[in-house]
Amino acid sequence: MRKFIIIGLYNLSKKPYQALFKNNKAWNISPQQLLDFPEGSLGNELGCFLTKNDFELQAKLENHDVFHVLSGIGTSVIEEIALQYYLLGNGKKSIYLKSVILLGTLFYPNQFSLFFSRYKEGRSFSAFHNLDFFPLLHCPIAEIKKHLPITALKYTNKDNLFSPLKPIAITVQR
16 A cells, blocks of 8 residues: 555656756657667666666656666665665755655655665765766766766565675766
8 A cells, every 4th residue: 555655646746846846858768769879878778777667758857767777776666765765865855855755764664774775875975866867878888887976786576675786896086
């Protein structure tokens, strides 16, 4: 029931949030067009992610799916909440993010250690949450990961925890 409440609230709030709070320009690109980017590029990987999950890009919310691709965090309700904690740790501060974290924490208190570990992980990286990824769609994802502070994660249903894959060595030049 918790899952259906959160999904329902998302569906009710998505359009007003896009209209009122998102001032960036929509990418206006389809998953099929993304698949036409070179194999191994961010665009192609994003297209694969969208196709695999039977998703379309949400106008003005495209970076959210990029965060999934770069971090490897999945799309279940618990994973979405964990991603928001990760982004909070990385410095993102939006009303929507805070709402998801509040509701997610109230609805899934048994997952708080998972959520808090994602927050701490997000804190350990330089801010990337505010980057415009559209100009990077043609770039090899391996190169992007080399220059961005992201550690790949995978979700294992067996133990209901996120577990790190091989950590990516990060050097951020300023």
